Amino acid sequence: MTHKILLIEDDDRLRRILQLILLDAKYDVQTAADGQEGIDTWQKWRPDVVLTDLMMEPLNGIEVLGFGKHSDPQTPIIILTAFGTVETAVLAMKDGAFDYLTKPVDNLELLAIIAEALESRQPPAQDSKELIGSSAIMQKVRQNITRFASTDSSVLISGESGTGKELAARAIHQSSQHPEGPFIRVNCAAIPHELLESELFGHIQGAFTGATANREGAFSRADGGTIFLDEIGDLPLQLQPKLLHAVEEKMITPVGSGKTQKINVKILSATNRDLGKMLAEKTFREDLYYRLNTVHLHMPPIRQRDGDLTLLIDHFLGMFGKKFVKSQITLAPESMKLLHSFTWPGNVREMKNVIERAVLSCEGKTINPEHLPSSIQVARQVDRRKTVVVSTDLHDREQQLIASVLENCSYNQSEAARAMGISRNTLRYRIKKYGISKR
Ligand SMILES: Nc1ncnc2c1ncn2[C@@H]1O[C@H](COP(=O)(O)OP(=O)(O)OP(=O)(O)O)[C@@H](O)[C@H]1O
Ligand SMILES: [Mg+2]
Structure with a gap:
């Protein structure tokens, strides 16, 4: 073919x-x-x-x-x-x-x-929109989602990478007053700064070179529904006053236009960056922060969700068992132990990837330790040897973890990515982000 x-x-x-x-x-x-x-x-x-x-x-x-x-x-x-x-x-x-x-x-x-x-290329994952977890902290999260959804307050969602911030945003929209309305996500980190203003607010024909036609922005496409400003910590400082105005007045002005437009949207935003620190460094405006953070939803990391680990593992085993037609698949006790002793710096996203790969690579009905990434197999030894300095800053820990796995794999990126259960692209992205180089 x-x-x-x-x-x-x-x-x-x-x-x-x-x-x-x-x-x-x-x-x-x-x-x-x-x-x-x-x-x-x-x-x-x-x-x-x-x-x-x-x-x-x-x-x-x-x-x-x-x-x-x-x-x-x-x-x-x-x-x-x-x-x-x-x-x-x-x-x-x-x-x-x-x-x-x-x-x-x-x-x-x-x-x-x-x-x-x-x-x-893979068949589409049947991703459930359900937030799994019955720990006290997740029950509280679920209650807050319902509570925050019913008001028209802006909600800021914080939490480490992979904790389910986007899933929570979608859940808020689903229980909001307008679940049938649009849900529009804008990833502030992925759009070039010079295009972000037009992406958010739209532009009129001739507003700048290349603006050959009027274009509707995300805010007006979200009218009657929800706008989700993802990675809000990456919003450039010079755009913040305009966003503040939009959030305060629920009015927007397309780039190049003199006309304002009234909008009716629920505003959600999310970030895994430390906005408190950004306020202190003056890279994020305080007034905007308070507007977006009328109410605050924090997604806890896996290590704080007592008991959820088992539920999540079962959930993903069931999901991928079905997807790959291996419905009888189970975890060997030793594998279960390893999954429980790992700290999951990449949280639910990472665990989901690990289970998916384990189900895929396992020929029989039992997932043995060798079906798990070597970073998980070695996690316990590393802990015992205490070669990894435990830092309170999660980014440091992620960086250390990546650096140590890379070292174990002699800097073979494909192998290291496989070991961590992430794609080579994600690994390359992280290496760039943290500036990791050969030790
Ligand atoms: N509680 C949960 N129950 C079931 N699946 C979950 C849960 N939390 C997260 N997931 C799944 O994990 C993956 C990552 O979730 P999501 O994209 O919402 O995380 P995030 O916090 O936005 O991550 P990032 O910081 O990397 O953007 C998704 O596939 C999502 O469906
Ligand atoms: Mg996200």
């Missing part, structure tokens, strides 16, 4: 070169010269992998990514990036891009990444 690759690139020369390389590798290729044309072709042609440039008009690569994640989440998207926009590409990966390639594009790397992307 010939795989279909959609290539979206506005540079004619580069587009032709890449097209030839791909055709030569026996792929079926269609090309588009801008994001809009790309999305049109995507809808009609249903490609297996999409390669897209970042800076294009109209509709840039991030917008293409947004489209894909929303309407065709199974199709991997690879970002083509020029020197200078690598940061954006890295952020795009957090928003679901499969990988990125820097220009000038290396032929072999291009083909390797496409092959990896094709291999990565």
Whole structure:
């Protein structure tokens, strides 16, 4: 079967070169010269992998990514990036891009990444929208979700990475006064700063170069429902006054327009950053903080949810057992012990990945320790040897964990990623984020 690759690139020369390389590798290729044309072709042609440039008009690569994640989440998207926009590409990966390639594009790397992307495609996970957990602290969380949903107060959701902040936001929307209304998520960390204002508030034709038509922003698309400002700690300081105004007055002004527009939305935001610290450092405005944080929902880390671990393990075993048609699957007592002694720096997300991989890699009906990532297998020894300095700052701990697993795997990123139950992309993203290098 010939795989279909959609290539979206506005540079004619580069587009032709890449097209030839791909055709030569026996792929079926269609090309588009801008994001809009790309999305049109995507809808009609249903490609297996999409390669897209970042800076294009109209509709840039991030917008293409947004489209894909929303309407065709199974199709991997690879970002083509020029020197200078690598940061954006890295952020795009957090928003679901499969990988990125820097220009000038290396032929072999291009083909390797496409092959990896094709291999990565999986049937859609039947993700339950249910928040699992019966610990006292989770019962309180659930009560708060119902309570906060019924008012029109803004809710700020905090919590470490992978604790279920987005799931909680969706749950609030579901129990809100307008569950049938739209739920619009904006990832403030994934959208280039210069585009975020238009993403949030929209723009009118001619507002800036490339604004060839009026565009509706997230706030107005969320009218009558909920807007979820994810990774709010990454909102640039210069945009904060405008957001403050929107939150206070429930009025927005599209970029380039003199007309204000009344909106009726519930405002949720989330971050795993320490906003208190950002207030002190003056990188986050206090007035905006108090507006967004009318009520506060904190998602506790796994290590504080007494008893939930077992429930979560059962839940994910059942879910992936069904997905991969291995419904009889169970955990060996030793595996159960290992899962219980691990500290889960990546919380529920990490555990879900670990169980998924364990179910996938296990041929029989019992998950043995060898089906678990080596970071979990070694976690107990590491604890005993106390080579990991326990720090109160979770980011430090995550960084230390990654560094030590990398070291154990002789810096082989694929192996380390497998050991931690995360994708190579996530690992690369984290390595960049923490600036981890060989010891
Ligand atoms: N209590 C829970 N019950 C069931 N599934 C959960 C629970 N908490 C989180 N999950 C699952 O774990 C994954 C991560 O959750 P989510 O995206 O909501 O976390 P997050 O706090 O937004 O993470 P990040 O900080 O990385 O953005 C999702 O697949 C979600 O469905
Ligand atoms: Mg999140």
